[in-house]
Amino acid sequence: MLSHSLGPVFLFVTLLPIVAEARHSQEGEQEQKQKTGYEVSGDKQWLDTGLDIKAGDTLRFTASGTLKYPGAKETGPDGLARNWWDLLRTLPLNDAKRGALLGRIGDSRSSRPFLIGTGRESKAITSGRLYLGVNQTQKDKSWGAYQVLVEILQRAQETQPVDESTLPRLAQEILDSIPTRVQDPDGNPGDRVNFLVIGTEQKLKRALQAGGWTIVNRTAKDAVIQGAISVLSRAAYTQLPMSELMLFGRAQDYGFAQADPVVVVASRHHFRIWKAPFTADGQTVWVGAGTHDVGFDRDQRTGGITHKIDPDTDKEREFIGKTLEESGEVAKTYYMTPANPVTEAKTAHGQEYRSDGRVLIVILTADREDVSQAFSNLFCSVLREINPDGGEWGDCAQYLETPSAESVELPPIPDKYRILIVPGLMNTCFAGVWAYKEGQEYLRSKYGLVVDLLPVPNDSCEDNAELIAEFLKRSQKEDSRKFIVLGYSKGAPDTQAALAQDRQAASSVAAFISVAGAIGGSPVADVMPRLTESWIKQYRLPGCEGDLSKGLKSLTQLNRRAFLAKYPEPVVPTYSIPAISDQAGTSKLLMQTWQILSAFSKWHDGQLTRLDAVVAGSKYLGSALADHFAVAMPFETSEESIKSGADKNHYPRTALLESLIRYVIGDLEAKK
Known part of the structure; x- marks a missing residue:
């Protein structure tokens, strides 16, 4: 570690190789299990570790040590919380804290950093050289060092x-039937269509998220709401609204961008994408038009200011x-x-561009x-043939997307497994209204299950994880x-933390189901304290x-994403069903947060976006057509005063619960 008397210096990195050891598998084949140590203590932002990683390699990182920035307190590998001014810094990974330890595979401009912090164990999603770095600008100065141990636990098998x-x-x-250019709302031709993606919507979003792309606001109103939430949560705001362009007679379904604070105003990679009205061998086709904003220009139609693009649009096509490809989700x-x-x-505002x-x-x-x-298929069969909720429910299509x-x-459902339900935030506030009360x-009574x-x-999730x-x-000890x-809801990340941090506890779990789980946190977590206080007063929930403040803080996207960076892989077979x-x-009770979340996504339940409610690596069971409470909380059958606010609570929850248990047991048994 450098002496403080030397004054602030740029962070540099030196390599301290430790050991590489070999072992033999039971079949007699030799596997390499490498352990190599590095000291991050110098004047380079990124360190070339010399390790070449293959997609599918299992890596473990363990880090310790401290850094000290001028005017800031000492920090470890998890980094410093970002203050108001710090939100304007251009950091390599804006979702992470300043000074956090990062990793990166590959050295191209499309290679995306990932958070390591004090530790991480995960499979590499792409191949390339491994780099270590610090989440800071090139102008940042600091003292100290991080000691990092990198272990290659298992090399990927040859694929x-x-x-x-088999490909579409x-x-x-x-x-040839696709228009070669998109149009502005007035019919002026603009950007060219330069890429197509074939695959499901969920797979597309996962690939883009892994590639560092974020969904961009479609309107200035949405941008204002997101910006306000970012200020409240002290999160770096990296979006500006993207104007609507037309293809297939409608505005884009999504806009995606990669950008940084401050720089986002003038420079960003971005594209618009539309779901095509046709398929390729039955698979969804997405049609995209991408350009790279590099500055400002004058709109030749109106004389106003608009973005200037790189005229070589093929560069952005290749970047996208x-x-x-580096997301690990591409077949060809x-x-x-x-x-x-x-x-x-020329673009709709008059700027020339070229392409091959x-x-x-x-x-x-x-x-x-x-x-x-x-x-x-299973849920609708249960609702129609068994109807465990009783009454008339009509068309099953009302309840699942x-x-x-x-x-x-x-x-019949076998009693081979026990069922444990971990409810969400405020579950102790509603006396007698438990998640899936009737379903339990x-x-x-019907199947003799232990529930x-x-x-x-x-x-906090971490505190509750210990209880779980x-x-x-x-x-x-009582039942094997x-x-x-x-x-x-919050019971999902509480359970995630329990399974990830206590492997003995995880050994007693056959499977984990997340129902409307706050896996990626929620953009509204920072505005919830006032809202929950109003609920407690209005509905007399003493x-x-x-x-509550600790519980809500643990649900911020910054905190949940930090957890997911450290524990990115499911510990047990996992299943997700968002709402x-x-x-x-949507119930009156959730209308305020529903309106806020609509600025972030078209698909949410009034508390969580769908993307934040799906566990990476889990089996996706589909989306329940219900608000956040209706999917699990039986307010409509309770005597609680909050019942009046939950006016859209009618949902066949018992049929959903039975279907979840049936599906998971069947899937577990099929794997044997």
Whole structure:
């Protein structure tokens, strides 16, 4: 470690190789398990470790040490909380804290850094050279060092080449039917269509998120709301609204961008993308138009100020393709040329651009994690044939986004597993209104299942994780059957933390189900304290246990993403079912946060966006068409005063619970 008497210096990195050791597998094949140590203590922002990583390699990072910035307190590898001025810094990873330890695989401009902090264990999603670095600007000065141990726990097995005969094919006539350029609302032609992606919406979003892309506001109003939330949460705001352009008779379905604070005003990689009104061999086709903003220009139509783009639009096409390839979600890329290629043209505001006229075709890997069709078939069969909730429910399509395609057999549920339900925030505030209250009793009486509810206080995810872990270990001594744990709302990240941080507790769990789980945190976590206080007063809820402020703080996106960076891989087989609701299907109780979240996503439940409610690496069961409370909380059958605010609470929750248990047990048994 450098002496403070030397004054502030730029951070540099030296390599201290430690050891590489070999072991033999039971089959006699030799595997390399490398352990190499590095000291991050110098004047380079990035260190070349000399380690070449393959996609699928399992890596473990362990870090310690401290850094000291002028005018700031000492920090460890997790980094310093960002203050108001610090939000304007251009950091390599804006979702992470200043001074946090980062990793990166590859050295191209499309290579994205990832958070290491004090520790991380995960599989590499791309191949390339491993670099270590610090989340700081090139002008930042600091003293001190981080000691980093990098372990390659397991090398990836050789993968078989993709069988191209199984991939969807895009016919030339389909490409030729796509307009070669998008239009502004007045019909003026603009950017050229320069790439297509073939794959499911969930797979597309995962690939783009892994590639560092974020969804961009469509309106100035949305930008103002997001900016205000970012200020409240002290999160770096990296978006500006993207104007609406037209293709297939409508504005873009999504806008995505990569940018940094301050620089975002003048420079950003961005594209618009539309879901095509046709498919390729039955798979969804997404049509995109991307450009790279490099400054400002004068709009030749209005004389106003607009963004200036790099006239070589092929560079942005290649950049988009490279970021997708490095996500690990791409099966194949190739080029096609439309019958009437655009090689020279002007944008809608009059700026010239050029291209070779080719369109990049990106085929995503098969989405084997999307089992929404099979789950919908099961749920609709349960609702129609068994109807555990009683009463009339009408068309099953009202309750799940994915329509049912066929009926399935419904044998009795075996009692091989125990069920544990971990409810969400404020669960202790609603006396007698437990998550899946009727469903719990139904599973006990109908199928003889052991179903436990573990009410947890309104404390942090880490505090509640300890309570959950202790319950699991204690219960395992009494009954050797493993648990299927269902975490609802905040109960999902509470359970995630328990399984990740206590492997003994995890050994007692066969599977984990996240229902409307706050996996990625919520953009509204920082405005919730005032809202929950108003609920407590308005609906007379004096019995709340724990510290709501701690519980809500642990649900901020910054905190949840830091956890996911440290524990990115599911510990046990995991399943996700988010909820989504439109304005008409959302209770009065949630309307305020529903309106706020609408600035972030079109798909949310009034508390969480769908993207933040899906566990990476889990099986996606589809989306429940309900607001955040209706999917689990039986307010409509309670005597609580809050019932009046939950006026859109009618949902077949018991059928959903039975279907979740049936599906997971069937999936677990099929793997044996």
